[in-house]
Amino acid sequence: MLVSPNEIANYLPQRPPMIFVDALLECTSSFYVSSFSPQKDTLFCKDGFFEESGIIENMAQTAALGVGYYAIQNINTVPLGFIGAIKNLSIYQRPKTNHTISTKISVLHTVLNASLVKAEVFFDEKLMAEGEFKIFINPLK
Secondary structure, three states, rough: OEEOOOHHHHHHOOOOOOOOOEEEEHHHHHEEEEEEEOOOOOOOOOOOOHHHHHHHHHHHHHHHHHHHHHHHHHHHHHHHEEEEEEEEEEOOOOOEEOOOOEEEEEEEEEEEEEEEEEEEEEEEEEEEEEEEEEEEEEEOO
């Protein structure tokens, strides 16, 4: 584990109760993996399931967490990022509360401060959701 639940806030601009990642498990310059266990009282949980809006936010936060971790390791400052577009989003199944999902981000292309990433959410190695995000990173000054 590269980033534990107690350290997550050091790498994300979000604050509780809007944090939807528990840990960073893997991180390279082009691939990040997080884990998250939505609880019954987690925002975007309803009737025992983690809702679609939470899944999308989990994908975005996994991308931000990977960028933040990589930046701290190499630049010492976490940059601010913005989602410019989401496309090809498919949510096949919603995870149940108390189940741990893993979210994988693969950087497909980067040009200047814009990246296209593919996000995939898994539970027990079963693909639950996927999509592409266009992310813009505010250049560090």
